[in-house]
Amino acid sequence: MPSSDSIRRVLVATDGSARATKAVAWAAELADRYQAELHLLRVVVPKIGTAPGAAERDQAHRDEVTLRQEAEALVGDRGRGHVAIHEKPAHAICQTAFDNQIDAIVMGNAGMSGRKEFLLGNVPNWVSHNAPCTVIIVNTETEEPAGWRKLLKRG
Numbered sequence: 001m002p003s004s005d006s007i008r009r010v011l012v013a014t015d016g017s018a019r020a021t022k023a024v025a026w027a028a029e030l031a032d033r034y035q036a037e038l039h040l041l042r043v044v045v046p047k048i049g050t051a052p053g054a055a056e057r058d059q060a061h062r063d064e065v066t067l068r069q070e071a072e073a074l075v076g077d078r079g080r081g082h083v084a085i086h087e088k089p090a091h092a093i094c095q096t097a098f099d100n101q102i103d104a105i106v107m108g109n110a111g112m113s114g115r116k117e118f119l120l121g122n123v124p125n126w127v128s129h130n131a132p133c134t135v136i137i138v139n140t141e142t143e144e145p146a147g148w149r150k151l152l153k154r155g
Contacts (some may be wrong), residue, residue: 005009009036010101013041013093013105019141023107030104032075033091036078036103037079039071039080040067040080041063042054042067043084043086044059045086046086058086063081063083068080070082072110090127103134104133105135106138107137108139109138109141124137
C-alpha cells in the first residue's frame with residue numbers, strides 16, 4: 001500500500017452517468033483515505049469541424065463550478081473541478097493529470113469489453129498506457145460480465 005503522503009491528488013473523469021458515479025464514489029473514498037485532493041473532470045468533445053465559442057466556454061465555466069461543488073460535497077475544501085474541451089477524451093484526461101500533478105486516476109471500465117473495443121481501443125485502455133501516474137480501473141458494470149465463468153473454467 002502506498003505511504004500516506006504518496007497520494008496527494010486523485011482525478012476521476014465523469015459524465016454524470018450512474019456508471020461514472022460509481023467511479024467518482026470510489027475516487028472519493030480513495031481521496032478520503034489519504035486526505036488527498038479530489039479532482040472531478042468533465043471532458044466536452046466539440047462538434048466536428050467547429051471551434052469552441054463563447055457559449056461553449058461559458059457552459060464549461062458553469063460545469064467547472066458545479067464539478068467543484070460536487071467534489072467539495074464529497075471531500076470538503078480538498079475538492080476541485082475541471083472541464084476540458086478536447087476531441088480526444090483520453091488525451092484530455094492525461095493532460096489534466098499532468099497539468100495538476102495527479103498521483104492517481106480512477107476510471108470506470110466502460111467500453112472495455114468485446115472484440116471491437118479491444119481492436120479499436122477505448123478511453124480507459126489508452127489512459128492506462130499513457131497516463132503520467134497510476135491508473136485504477138474500477139468495475140462499474142451493473143451486470144456480471146458475459147463469459148467470465150467460461151474463462152475461469154479453462155484456467
